[in-house]
Amino acid sequence: MLTPLMDAVYVSASSADKPLSPELxxxxxxxxxxxxxxxxxxxxxxxxxxxxxxxxxxxxxxESWLVAPRLYALVVIGNEDQSETLMKALEAGADEYLLNPxxxxxxxxxxxxxxxxxxxxxxxxxxxxxxxxxxxxxxxxSLDLLKQDQQAGRYVQQKMLPxxxxxxxxxxxxxxxxxxxxxxxxxxxxxxxxxxxVMFYLAxxxxxxxxxxxxxxxxxxxxxxxxxRAFKLGGQISLADILARVNSxxxxxxxxxxxxxxxxxxxxxxxxxxxxxxxHFPYPVLFDEEQGARYLKGKGMPVGxxxxxxxxxxxxxLHPRYHLTLFSDGVFEVIKKSSLVEKEKCLLEIATQxxxxxxxxxxxxxxxxMQDAPDDVSLLAVSGS
Amino acid sequence: MLTPLMDAVYVSASSADKPLSPELxxxxxxxxxxxxxxxxxxxxxxxxxxxxxxxxxxxxxxESWLVAPRLYALVVIGNEDQSETLMKALEAGADEYLLNPxxxxxxxxxxxxxxxxxxxxxxxxxxxxxxxxxxxxxxxxSLDLLKQDQQAGRYVQQKMLPxxxxxxxxxxxxxxxxxxxxxxxxxxxxxxxxxxxVMFYLAxxxxxxxxxxxxxxxxxxxxxxxxxRAFKLGGQISLADILARVNSxxxxxxxxxxxxxxxxxxxxxxxxxxxxxxxHFPYPVLFDEEQGARYLKGKGMPVGxxxxxxxxxxxxxLHPRYHLTLFSDGVFEVIKKSSLVEKEKCLLEIATQxxxxxxxxxxxxxxxxMQDAPDDVSLLAVSGS
Numbered sequence: 094m095l096t097p098l099m100d101a102v103y104v105s106a107s108s109a110d111k112p113l114s115p116e117l118x119x120x121x122x123x124x125x126x127x128x129x130x131x132x133x134x135x136x137x138x139x140x141x142x143x144x145x146x147x148x149x150x151x152x153x154x155x156e157s158w159l160v161a162p163r164l165y166a167l168v169v170i171g172n173e174d175q176s177e178t179l180m181k182a183l184e185a186g187a188d189e190y191l192l193n194p195x196x197x198x199x200x201x202x203x204x205x206x207x208x209x210x211x212x213x214x215x216x217x218x219x220x221x222x223x224x225x226x227x228x229x230x231x232x233x234x235s236l237d238l239l240k241q242d243q244q245a246g247r248y249v250q251q252k253m254l255p256x257x258x259x260x261x262x263x264x265x266x267x268x269x270x271x272x273x274x275x276x277x278x279x280x281x282x283x284x285x286x287x288x289x290x291v292m293f294y295l296a297x298x299x300x301x302x303x304x305x306x307x308x309x310x311x312x313x314x315x316x317x318x319x320x321x322r323a324f325k326l327g328g329q330i331s332l333a334d335i336l337a338r339v340n341s342x343x344x345x346x347x348x349x350x351x352x353x354x355x356x357x358x359x360x361x362x363x364x365x366x367x368x369x370x371x372x373h374f375p376y377p378v379l380f381d382e383e384q385g386a387r388y389l390k391g392k393g394m395p396v397g398x399x400x401x402x403x404x405x406x407x408x409x410x411l412h413p414r415y416h417l418t419l420f421s422d423g424v425f426e427v428i429k430k431s432s433l434v435e436k437e438k439c440l441l442e443i444a445t446q447x448x449x450x451x452x453x454x455x456x457x458x459x460x461x462x463m464q465d466a467p468d469d470v471s472l473l474a475v476s477g478s
Numbered sequence: 479m480l481t482p483l484m485d486a487v488y489v490s491a492s493s494a495d496k497p498l499s500p501e502l503x504x505x506x507x508x509x510x511x512x513x514x515x516x517x518x519x520x521x522x523x524x525x526x527x528x529x530x531x532x533x534x535x536x537x538x539x540x541e542s543w544l545v546a547p548r549l550y551a552l553v554v555i556g557n558e559d560q561s562e563t564l565m566k567a568l569e570a571g572a573d574e575y576l577l578n579p580x581x582x583x584x585x586x587x588x589x590x591x592x593x594x595x596x597x598x599x600x601x602x603x604x605x606x607x608x609x610x611x612x613x614x615x616x617x618x619x620s621l622d623l624l625k626q627d628q629q630a631g632r633y634v635q636q637k638m639l640p641x642x643x644x645x646x647x648x649x650x651x652x653x654x655x656x657x658x659x660x661x662x663x664x665x666x667x668x669x670x671x672x673x674x675x676v677m678f679y680l681a682x683x684x685x686x687x688x689x690x691x692x693x694x695x696x697x698x699x700x701x702x703x704x705x706x707r708a709f710k711l712g713g714q715i716s717l718a719d720i721l722a723r724v725n726s727x728x729x730x731x732x733x734x735x736x737x738x739x740x741x742x743x744x745x746x747x748x749x750x751x752x753x754x755x756x757x758h759f760p761y762p763v764l765f766d767e768e769q770g771a772r773y774l775k776g777k778g779m780p781v782g783x784x785x786x787x788x789x790x791x792x793x794x795x796l797h798p799r800y801h802l803t804l805f806s807d808g809v810f811e812v813i814k815k816s817s818l819v820e821k822e823k824c825l826l827e828i829a830t831q832x833x834x835x836x837x838x839x840x841x842x843x844x845x846x847x848m849q850d851a852p853d854d855v856s857l858l859a860v861s862g863s
Contacts, residue, residue: 173582176582176585179585180584180585180588183588183592184588192577192585197561199565200561200564200565200577203565203568203569207568218603218607221607222603222606222607222610225607225610225611225614226610228614229610229613229614229617232614232617232618232621233617235621236617236620236621236624238659239621239624239625239628239659240624242628242659242661242687242688242689243624243627243628243688245685245687245688245689246661246687246688246689246691246692248689248733249688249689249692249693249733249735250692252731252732252733253731274623274624274627276627276631276688300630302627302630302631303627303628303630303631303634303661303688303691304627304630304631304633304634306631306688306692307631307634307635307691307692307695308634310692310695310696311695311699314696314699318703346637346638347637348633348634348637350634
């Protein structure tokens with residue numbers, strides 16, 4: 094286990110008269126064990142220092158051998174008369190002791206070998222630990238860098254979202270988007286179209302994170318542009334036409350990203366709501382005192398998936414004190430029910446319970462664990478006052 | 479160091495006739511050391527097992543005490559007659575041995591205490607290591623998640639970039655963007671405007687990463703929209719007007735993000751180049767055989783920083799075999815010269831050396847260490863043929 098000469102050295106501080114027994118030296122190494130007086134003479138490759146204690150004074154010179162970190166095991170040896178001093182050497186940091194090594198050479202060799210392998214194992218595990226710690230630091234730095242980057246991206250995305258709450262009399266808007274990562278594939282927008290109309294939507298881009306967030310930004314630009322253009326052309330704005338155009342734009346990007354969207358348009362002078370549903374699910378919940386809560390039916394194709402997609406427009410008259418709540422499908426990750434039917438039932442109840450109380454609904458979903466959901470979770474509340 | 483009764487136990491496999499000497503027991507613990515025959519009797523809190531060897535057969539029952547992982551140190555004791563067996567016990571995994579512990583009680587106590595503290599330190603360091611390893615795994619998982627997210631985002635951004643190389647006869651386009659992270663704040667676009675004109679630009683959004691990448695996507699939509707709109711209106715397209723509009727759009731977002739841009743327009747039927755420089759630096763390098771390489775002067779304000787920014791349009795006649803090279807300022811991170819003057823001189827030389835050889839120029843910048851630059855590095859080469 095020990096290679097001759099270099100791996101082990103013999104140290105006798107005060108006397109060289111009584112070296113290790115020839116049997117022990119022979120057992121340790123086939124060649125002569127080098128004898129040293131000072132650690133400065135120590136070869137780099139030394140793995141074992143056998144330090145002979147012949148009297149209490151040897152403790153002083155022992156100190157210089159007990160430096161940390163050292164790459165060798167230090168074993169103190171001596172006869173029975175030195176047991177007190179050997180104990181002090183152990184307390185000072187020596188790895189092992191050997192009492193009368195000559196009396197049992199094979200035991201002595203075993204102790205020396207174990208001291209070496211223990212020390213080496215300790216050094217090895219320290220090195221592994223240090224490497225792991227270094228890797229850890231590198232990982233944390235990389236992670237911080239990416240997190241900062243994502244947070245900056247999130248800031249941009251949030252800036253592109255509308256104010257909340259916001260009033261376009263008599264319609265009141267409020268929303269909340271809770272991204273599963275930093276960036277969200279869910280998006281909400283509402284804005285005036287001319288003096289009397291207000292457009293709003295909640296969209297859910299396939300996937301989540303940065304790639305989906307990019308699409309939400311494009312969506313915002315597209316929808317606002319087409320709404321403005323349609324308004325300028327005069328006549329009734331066609332929501333179906335807007336979705337068809339966004340559908341084409343998305344397909345043209347060739348990104349393989351599609352989205353679901355509920356797009357609505359209301360007038361401040363009438364109680365009419367017109368809407369298109371581009372495969373958005375769950376359906377929005379409409380609540381008022383007269384009819385209670387119900388899902389706003391009306392289906393359509395997802396946007397950005399089929400080249401020939403067309404959309405159907407629906408309309409209805411709203412109760413003066415209506416409460417319309419839109420959700421992204423992430424809510425179903427949060428509502429802990431076993432079947433979709435039960436989840437939909439639960440969502441109706443939640444929409445009823447928190448109708449007109451957006452903040453309380455957000456709090457409710459937060460308590461349900463929205464922050465830790467694997468998907469983006471979004472709510473958009475629109476109410477008449 | 480050891481609390482009475484629970485922390486240490488005494489095991490004698492084959493004989494209870496010769497227990498530990500009262501002095502040793504007294505020294506270890508003020509109370510009676512419990513004596514056990516089987517590991518199943520061992521209290522959870524045991525930190526030390528003193529195992530007495532009275533003959534070779536004791537090795538068999540020792541095995542059940544040497545289970546891994548164990549939370550206690552195991553020290554074998556015996557008299558000189560048992561030294562062979564003690565050695566075998568050590569080889570089998572015992573932590574320490576004690577020969578004739580009664581002969582030197584204080585040394586024996588020290589050895590036992592050291593065995594306990596060594597074992598505890600080992601367990602502690604193993605636990606720390608395990609925790610570090612677990613943290614490491616968590617970090618790697620988080621990092622992977624973010625990296626995947628950024629890569630997906632990068633895919634989207636790349637899809638929004640034009641084909642390279644691309645020909646709009648007689649103009650040839652090729653570009654390369656090397657992001658410092660996954661997502662880039664540098665952006666390049668070129669596209670036909672009507673049948674005979676081609677618009678191109680290289681832009682550098684302040685900052686880098688996701689937040690800047692978002693802006694590049696908006697920029698693409700804005701520029702293409704305004705170019706299309708200007709073309710539809712007929713007459714000469716005003717590049718200055720396009721930049722002024724993008725300037726307003728960017729300011730309206732309130733994101734505090736601005737950009738520098740070199741925007742150019744060429745006609746396939748003439749040799750005219752018209753351009754605006756929105757504070758883009760370095761200036762593009764124009765090279766042809768007649769005049770050699772020179773910077774294309776013409777300054778302007780950055781885009782998205784000042785509400786009242788206006789832009790000046792420049793024009794010139796291109797040599798039929800011109801080579802126009804645009805760089806983002808990241809190239810200056812790559813060119814290792816001490817002063818900006820020297821860097822600009824070097825860039826002229828590079829543009830000359832690699833005029834018309836885009837791939838070779840990319841290779842050159844790669845060799846200079848472009849991949850590891852702290853900023854995004856971009857090149858756009860436009861050549862006449």
